[in-house]
Amino acid sequence: MGGVESPFNFAKLRQGYYRAASTGMFKTFYPSYIPGNDSLFTLKIKASRAPRLGVGFGGNISSANLNQGYLELSWQHLGKTPYKIMLQGNLGSFYKGAAVKWRYNVRAHPQVYYTAQVVANSFNYKKEEILQKEFYFNGGGAVA
DSSP states (O other): OOOOOOOOOOHHHHHHHHHHHHHHHEEEEEEEEEEEESSEEEEEEEEEEESEEEEEEEEEEEESSEEEEEEEEEEEEOOOOOOOEEEEEEEEEEEEEEEEEEOOOOOOEEEEEEEEEEEEEEOOSSOOEEEEEEEEEEEEEEOO
8 A cells, every 4th residue: 555656746846835825824935946967856945934823903093983993813723734713803883793714724635625704793874783693604625
C-alpha cells in the first residue's frame, strides 16, 4: 500500500498556494523557488500568520438620530482542518442586528468548506419593532 508519490511540481505549488490563501489565515504568503542545475528546484515560502483573535469596530456618529455602531470578534484556528468563528453586532436607533458565523475547511480535493450562520435583525423604521431571524447552512468549494 506504500505507493510512489508523484513529484512536487508547479501545479501542486499553485494548488497549495490558493488553498492556503483562501483560508484568510495568513497575513502574507509568498512562495518563491530557486532552480537547481538539474530539473529540480528549491521551494522557499515566506509566510506570516494572521492573528488568531480579531477585533473590528466601526460606526457612524451623526447630528441627527442616525448614530450606529458595529463590533466584530473573530477567532481562527490554523491546522490540518482550519476553522473560523465570528460574532458580529450592529446597534443603532433604527436597526439592531447580531450574527454568529462559522466556517470549516474540509481536507478534500478539490477544496471544500462549510459555513453556518445564525442571524437576528431588528428593524424599527416606523416606530414598530420588526424582528427577523434567519439561519443559513451552506457549503461551497473552490478548485485550485
